[in-house]
Amino acid sequence: MSVVGIDLGNLQSVISVARNRGIDVICNEVSNRATPSLVSFGVQQRYLGEAAKTQEVSNYKNTVGSLKRLAGRTLSDPDLQEFEKKFIAGELVDVDGQVGVKVNYLGESQSFSNVQLLAMYLSKLKEITANEINGPVSDCVITVPGWFTEVQRRAIMSASQIAGLNCLRLVNDLTAAALGYGITKTDLPEDKPRTVAFVDVGHSDYSVAIVSFVKGQLTVRGSAFDKHFGGRNFDAVIAEHLATEFKEKFKIDVYTNQKALLRLMVASERCKKVLSANPQAPVNIESIMDDRDVQTIVNRTDFEEWAAPLFTRTEDTLRKALENAGLTVEDIDAVEMVGGSTRIPAIKTTISNFFGKPISTTLNQDEAVSRGAALQCAMLSPVFKVRDFRVGDICSHPIKLEWTKSPEDEDTEIVVFDNNNSIPSTKMLTFHRSEPFTLEAKYAVPEALPRGINPWLGQYTIKDVKPASNGEPAQIKVKVRLNIHGIMSVESAHTVEEKVVEEEVTNKDGEKETKKTKKLVKTGDLTIVSGTTSLPHNLVDQYTEKESQMVATDKLIMATEAAKNSLEEYGYDMRDKIVGPLSEYIDASVKDKFVEDLNTVVDWIYDEGYDQPKSVYVEKLDALKAVGTPVVERYREAEERPRAANSLREAIQRVTQEAMSGDDKYSHIPAQDKQDIVDRGDRARRWLDEQLAKQEKVPKCETPVLFARDIAKEEEAVVAFATPILNKPKPIPKPAAEESADAPMADADEKKEDAKEEKKDEMDID
Structure with a gap:
């Protein structure tokens, strides 16, 4: 059973698995530990992850990034139109009430929603994982930013379901990082908590969480976010200044050419990374536009001056996180940073100065979140045993319930899950009603949400409500839950009545007596x-079926491409070899025709054979192999036969020498058995000589009469005959006690013989 943690990033994603008593970050098909978060569409198939990255510029209109930022959004979302649209080259459209992208796929215009795009990418991550662990992938934990709202979380959950993943938990990314940090610490205090500030500056957003640790437990105290601050903002700053410089120096305007702008953004990102470790970075872009090459050098001091307003924003979020946690800078014991953009020296310096202490480097900046997610998955999985460690996460956006005022109510709303409310959490609310009523769930502070996100979460109608038996409004208990994913729901509702209940109690004298008490008793469940904001079930089913069809299409295309490549490779390879090393092993009457067929196939592939069904390529390859395979086999036999013959001769010589040697370890073996080994070796040698003589008379272009496998089989037979004989154990020598017991008898026999000799001598004398 797989246990997988996925750090779903806006630029790239990292996958970790729990195995071998630890957490491993796995590599994708090109051995990278992070996979680009891109989906691209072609005339015949989709390209996901690394394959999409190669088409980011050449096929930019049909390549979609910023998948995480699209989750749960609508086309009219002002945040999307102002910030995200400029990072997506494709055309944004409305798909089933969600924002989607129109692309050219399979030769026609098609539109896919953000949930479908996310599902496609998660399917790729699932495939990468399955290939690494050599098994199916099901259970996983996926990380999301702490500021993600319910509609965004539900979009991720739906996407994982469509991709065939069982998401055990959506965990906030910094909570995952904190788990990876705390569970490995053996020196956590038992009383006074150790408080750590976790700072994550990623590609598109910036998060801070203040977390307290005690032995066996972490508790998130507070958090803050800047939803539009990240590495891409620094890329844009560099790109803007380079575009101005290139316009002055080279007279080109990259903003008039989408491909040129994409090339500039790629170069700007590379420049930013180089500047993180060096005082200056060269920028060279070949054929950026109008066949012009551009080059320049960017100094770190200039970059920091350009980006000065961005660095100022860094402190604001830190200050807000401390405020939400109710702490001061002096309460922070350590500062941990994750996210690729935290490598920018000025960001590190700003954060270090704010807290007045150096940045700790306990965590891997790129992989800590993914590793923490895998740990969380292992903790939730029944097949893994993980050290006991409690994770206390919090709600980032307070949630309230509203209802229509009734005579029994003083209020019409209540905040059920306040800011910093623990996750998961359950509340029981009491209402007095005589008829069905409706509760509406909303975010209590809409202005704190990402701009454009609807604060409405859901509507829950409590049915079958009737007055109590006494005619008064029924007392109704409503169970409200904020689940492990950070998603709110009304789980159940039931009526209760105050009834007199008889109970047996023990009095002070130890005697049993019946006592009547008033208790609230459940009288019936109510329908809800x-x-x-979740997608309708029928739409999820429709998306799932569509995804399955696209996966099947991709697999067929990949199999077809593999078959075409195999045919092309065989054609080129055999064409060269048949006039080279294989020339002697093919009949002259067949050779010319075979060479002609090979040339024809190679030419055909680049003509009408370029786009054919898989079966056509397989059929042509089989036809060529019917002629070529026997030729290759004859060549291989000619190469392997001498080696096999030498190996047999060496085996015969070895067992014969051992049998005929005077070595003491073989002294117990009967001479006849040793002679049998020699005779068996002689028979094998004669057989080999006879067969090799026959083979010498067979032309190289004909089927051999002696195969290397036959020689190897004879060698096995010789060794199998000799080994049991040579390994026969020596007889067990008599114990020393028996030898000492026999000694007196031997002496007596010797004395009798001596006496006989004496008598014989005496008789001779007489």
Whole structure:
């Protein structure tokens, strides 16, 4: 059973698995530990991850990035139009009420929603994982930013379901990093907590979480976010200044050419990374536009001056996180940083100065979140045993319930899950009603949400409500839950009545007596009809079926390409070899025709054979192999036969020498058995000589009469015959006690013989 943690990033994603008593970050098909978060569409198939990255510029209109930023959004979202649209080259459209992208796929214009695009990418991550662990992938934990709202979280959950993943938990990314940090610490205090500030500056957003640790537990105290601050903002700053410089120096305007702008953004990102470790960085872009090459050098001091307003924003979020946690800078014991953009020296310096302490380097900046997610998955999985460690996460956006005022109510709303409320959490609310009523869930502070996100979360109608038996409004208990994913739901509702209940109790004298008490007793469950921001089930089923079809199409295309490549490779390879090393092993009457067929196939592939079904390529390859395979086999036999013959002769010589040697370890073996080994070796040698003589008379272009496998089989037979004989154990010598017991008898026999000799001598004398 797989246990997988996925750090779903806006630029790239990292996958970790729990195995071998640890957490491993796995590599994709090109051995990278992070996979680009891109989906691209072609005339015949989709390209996902690394394959999409290669088409980012050449096929930019049909390549979609910023997948995480699109989750749960609508086309009219002002945040999307102002910030995200400029990072997506494709055309944004409305798909089933969600924002989607129109692309050219399979030769026609098609539109896919953000949930479908996310599902496609998650399917790729699932495939990478399955290839690495050599098994199916099911259970996983996916990380999301702490500021993600319910509609965004539901979009990720739906996407994982469509991709065939069982998401055990959506965990906030910095909570995952904190788990990876705390569970490995053996020196955590038992009383006074150790408080750590976790700072994550990623590609598109900036998060801070203040976390307290005690032995066996972490508790998130507070958090803050800047939803539009990240590495891409620094890329844009560099690109803007380079575009101005290139316009003055080379008289080109990259903003008039989408491909040129994409090339500039790629170069700017590379420049930013170089400047993180060096005082200056060269920028060279070949054929950026109008066949012009451009080059310049960017100094780190200039870059920091250009980006000065961005660095100022860094402190604002830190200050807000401390405020939400109710702490001061002096309360922070350590500062941990994750996210690729935290490598920018000025960001490190700003954060270090704010807290008045050096940055700790306990965590891997790129992989800590993914590793923490895998740990969380292992903790939730029944098949893994993980050190006990409690994770106390919090709600980032307070949630309230509203209802229509009734005579029994003083209020019409209540904040059920306040800011910093623990996750998961359950609340029981009491209402007095005589008829069905409706609860509406909303975010309590809409202005704190990402701009454009609807604060409405759901509507829950409590049905079958009737007055109590005494005619008064029924007392109704409603169970509200904020689940492990950070998603709110009304789980159940039931009526209760105050009834007199008889109970047996023990009095002070130890005697049993019956006592009547008033208790609230459950009298019936109520039906709840809900409407939420989740996708309708029929739409999820439709997306799932569509994804399965596209996966099948991709696999067929990949198999077809593999078959075409195999045919092309065989054609080129055999064409060269048949007039080279294989020339002697093919009949002259067949050779010319075979060479002609090979040339024809190679030419055909680049003509009408360029786009054919898989079966056509397989059929042509089989036809060529029917002629070529026997030729290759004859060549291989000619190469392997001498080696096999030498190996047999060496085996015969070895067992014969051992049998005929005077070595003491073989002294117990009967001479006849040793002679049998010699005779068996002689028979094998004669057989080999006879067969090799026959083979010498067979032309190289004909089927051999002696195969290397036959020689190897004879060698096995010789060794199998000799080994049991040579390994026969020596007889067990008599114990020393028996030898000492026999000694007196031997002496007596010797004395009798001596006496006989004496008598014989005496008789001779007489």
